[in-house]
Amino acid sequence: MNVLAFMAPLAIGLGLIGLVAFVWSLRNGQYDDVKGASHRILSDDDLPR
Numbered sequence: 542m543n544v545l546a547f548m549a550p551l552a553i554g555l556g557l558i559g560l561v562a563f564v565w566s567l568r569n570g571q572y573d574d575v576k577g578a579s580h581r582i583l584s585d586d587d588l589p590r
Contacts, residue, residue: 566572
């Protein structure tokens with residue numbers, strides 16, 4: 542039972558840290574250009590002509 546008193550707040554704390562990190566990444570524009578990476582991988586800019 543003592544383990545539950547330790548693990549439940551720890552799980553809630555880790556969940557809140559994850560939520561704060563996600564909100565921080567949203568506010569800093571990490572998800573603004575979703576299609577950009579998928580189009581960049583198809584470009585042939587590094588190939589010699």
